[in-house]
Amino acid sequence: EAQVTQNPRYLITVTGKKLTVTCSQNMNHEYMSWYRQDPGLGLRQIYYSMNVEVTDKGDVPEGYKVSRKEKRNFPLILESPSPNQTSLYFCASTRGDEAFFGQGTRLTVV
Amino acid sequence: SQQGEEDPQALSIQEGENATMNCSYKTSINNLQWYRQNSGRGLVHLILIRSNEREKHSGRLRVTLDTSKKSSSLLITASRAADTASYFCGRSGAGSYQLTFGKGTKLSVIP
Numbered sequence: 001e002a003q004v005t006q007n008p009r010y011l012i013t014v015t016g017k018k019l020t021v022t023c024s025q026n027m028n029h030e031y032m033s034w035y036r037q038d039p040g041l042g043l044r045q046i047y048y049s050m051n052v053e054v055t056d057k058g059d060v061p062e063g064y065k066v067s068r069k070e071k072r073n074f075p076l077i078l079e080s081p082s083p084n085q086t087s088l089y090f091c092a093s094t095r096g097d098e099a100f101f102g103q104g105t106r107l108t109v110v
Numbered sequence: 111s112q113q114g115e116e117d118p119q120a121l122s123i124q125e126g127e128n129a130t131m132n133c134s135y136k137t138s139i140n141n142l143q144w145y146r147q148n149s150g151r152g153l154v155h156l157i158l159i160r161s162n163e164r165e166k167h168s169g170r171l172r173v174t175l176d177t178s179k180k181s182s183s184l185l186i187t188a189s190r191a192a193d194t195a196s197y198f199c200g201r202s203g204a205g206s207y208q209l210t211f212g213k214g215t216k217l218s219v220i221p
Contacts, residue, residue: 004152031207042213043153043198050207058208090152094207097141099200101152 002027004093006102013081013109021076021105023091031094032074033058034066036087037104043090049074081109115212116199122218129186131215133199134179140204142175144184147196147214156184156197191221 004025013019025032033048035058045058049068063085065077074093078085086109091102116133123129133142141160145153157168159175159182166173172185186193196216200209
């Protein structure tokens with residue numbers, strides 16, 4: 001089954017404690033991206049990757065890092081999380097013009 | 111980025127009625143896609159319309175695109191309670207896979 005898998009689904013962490021949200025897709029897509037969704041602000045793109053070792057900033061990249069060492073994985077790294085990064089995060093993988101989204105990771109930073 | 115918005119922000123209708131939601135954008139697009147999101151879950155692709163198309167249908171969905179007005183509309187006919195969700199339009203520019211979304215329209219279909 002074609003899917004985008006994010007882990008964890010829920011995470012509560014403390015300010016400053018580094019964390020990684022993993023994203024994996026089994027569709028051999030080249031393009032992957034990360035979004036955050038906040039009430040009243042909709043979905044905003046954090047980072048995207050056109051292919052292995054090719055990443056670029058989206059609209060709200062501050063405080064985040066990504067890597068793309070292999071095609072299927074695109075982890076999102078928060079080196080020093082802060083409360084304003086509390087949000088619902090989505091990874092997406094794109095084939096042609098259609099994006100496939102993961103189920104989301106709800107992150108709370110206290 | 112392709113800034114734009116969906117409207118209305120919220121829409122409540124009775125089951126069986128039609129639901130129409132709109133999407134506006136500010137710069138040229140390559141295509142426009144509509145997605146659905148059930149509460150707190152990932153977005154699911156519904157339908158795509160390219161910049162050279164004016165209308166597309168898929169089941170109970172009808173999408174129109176007016177590039178002169180930089181707007182699109184999504185019509186859901188004969189709505190069902192299961193259509194209750196948030197709907198987003200995603201815009202991508204020429205030669206880009208980068209999708210920009212607005213804040214969405216929250217649709218409630220009352221049984």
